[in-house]
Amino acid sequence: MERHVKPARDAAAPPDAARAPQPRGEPLLLSLYRTMRRIRSFEERVGELFVRQQTAGSMLHLSIGEEAAATGVCHAFEPQDTFTTHHRGHGVFLARGADPKRMMAEIAGRTTGYCRGKGGSMHIADMALGHLGANAIVGGGIPAVVGAGLSSRYFKKDAISVAFFGDGAMGQGILYESMNMAGLWGLPVLFVCINNQYGMGTRVDQATSFSRFDERARTFGLDGAMVDGEDVEAVAEAARRLVDGARKEGRPGYLAVDCYRFFGHARMDKSPYRSPEEEARGRRRDPVARARKLLLERERLAEADLAALDAAVAAEMDATLEYAVQGELPALDSMFRDVYADGEPAPEPVATRLARIFSKE
Numbered sequence: 001m002e003r004h005v006k007p008a009r010d011a012a013a014p015p016d017a018a019r020a021p022q023p024r025g026e027p028l029l030l031s032l033y034r035t036m037r038r039i040r041s042f043e044e045r046v047g048e049l050f051v052r053q054q055t056a057g058s059m060l061h062l063s064i065g066e067e068a069a070a071t072g073v074c075h076a077f078e079p080q081d082t083f084t085t086h087h088r089g090h091g092v093f094l095a096r097g098a099d100p101k102r103m104m105a106e107i108a109g110r111t112t113g114y115c116r117g118k119g120g121s122m123h124i125a126d127m128a129l130g131h132l133g134a135n136a137i138v139g140g141g142i143p144a145v146v147g148a149g150l151s152s153r154y155f156k157k158d159a160i161s162v163a164f165f166g167d168g169a170m171g172q173g174i175l176y177e178s179m180n181m182a183g184l185w186g187l188p189v190l191f192v193c194i195n196n197q198y199g200m201g202t203r204v205d206q207a208t209s210f211s212r213f214d215e216r217a218r219t220f221g222l223d224g225a226m227v228d229g230e231d232v233e234a235v236a237e238a239a240r241r242l243v244d245g246a247r248k249e250g251r252p253g254y255l256a257v258d259c260y261r262f263f264g265h266a267r268m269d270k271s272p273y274r275s276p277e278e279e280a281r282g283r284r285r286d287p288v289a290r291a292r293k294l295l296l297e298r299e300r301l302a303e304a305d306l307a308a309l310d311a312a313v314a315a316e317m318d319a320t321l322e323y324a325v326q327g328e329l330p331a332l333d334s335m336f337r338d339v340y341a342d343g344e345p346a347p348e349p350v351a352t353r354l355a356r357i358f359s360k361e
């Protein structure tokens with residue numbers, strides 16, 4: 001018999017749904033599915049924003065295909081926890097409970113965005129939700145979580161800090177320095193590698209001689225695990241175990257989530273380095289479709305309920321897109337605001353400075 005689980009009062013759920021307690025009687029998988037569906041729909045609208053030429057900047061990195069990594073790991077977070085992301089971080093921040101409207105507005109470069117339109121897709125940060133910053137430098141956000149973990153231990157806070165990055169960062173020295181310090185000092189941190197098989201156009205097996213990344217992490221004393229990124233429940237379970245170990249025992253962890261990047265590296269990339277067959281195979285590893293199937297077949301949810309949830313999410317994200325493009329662009333005289341401390345004089349324009357230097361010669 002079909003089971004009717006009300007897909008929450010507002011099926012699309014509030015912005016901080018990922019952190020809200022699971023509605024009573026709702027299977028965990030349904031909560032996880034809702035978050036993944038919201039990420040997928042959000043990213044599809046971001047793609048649309050790009051086609052409409054309304055994004056700030058020319059680069060956009062979609063996390064379609066990687067929803068289980070963001071959702072499963074963020075599900076283990078507590079409100080006091082912090083994190084950093086790489087350049088493909090929209091999904092992580094949404095799973096953490098970001099307001100999609102403020103996030104889309106940021107991607108569109110509007111003053112209504114998280115960073116008043118001055119961060120854009122790749123530089124979103126928000127201390128209120130523990131987002132210590134997205135970072136476009138491969139591996140750049142990783143050491144910050146070691147600092148956050150050290151601070152947490154020093155001040156005896158119950159917070160962990162998590163770095164999200166791609167397989168490309170596995171070739172960066174800073175990751176190994178960070179894992180070493182985290183292991184040495186027993187810091188409450190977690191390193192999460194979202195292995196989508198590619199670093200731009202380079203397939204992971206063309207860039208690395210040993211792809212058991214979790215085993216590499218173990219050599220630094222970390223608790224390492226590797227999971228299938230198509231299976232959001234497996235990601236959530238592994239993340240829960242590692243987060244608990246970091247929080248309760250000060251044992252840093254490392255999680256590799258194996259998945260597939262459905263589209264090109266950035267929106268302009270048509271992936272000429274991948275065959276259509278490979279892409280078709282990769283896109284069959286779809287965590288959203290898998291969870292939906294399980295909800296119907298294993299949890300015996302009604303198709304109509306899931307369709308209603310999907311429609312509510314789509315409507316929410318349509319409204320998100322419209323909200324974003326209605327925001328104002330930052331005024332030119334706000335360029336240095338929020339960049340320098342209050343009271344600091346704005347920097348001298350480069351042209352004026354150079355003229356001054358040369359006039360002294």
Ligand SMILES: Cc1ncc(C[n+]2csc(CCOP(=O)(O)OP(=O)(O)O)c2C)c(N)n1
Pocket residue numbers: 061086087088136137138165166167168169196198199200261265
């Ligand atoms: C230090 C550094 N080197 C090179 C680049 C150029 N770059 C931008 S994204 C990228 C690939 C990153 O791949 P990965 O870390 O696997 O993340 P993904 O894009 O697959 O999510 C590269 C090489 C950069 N941003 N920073």
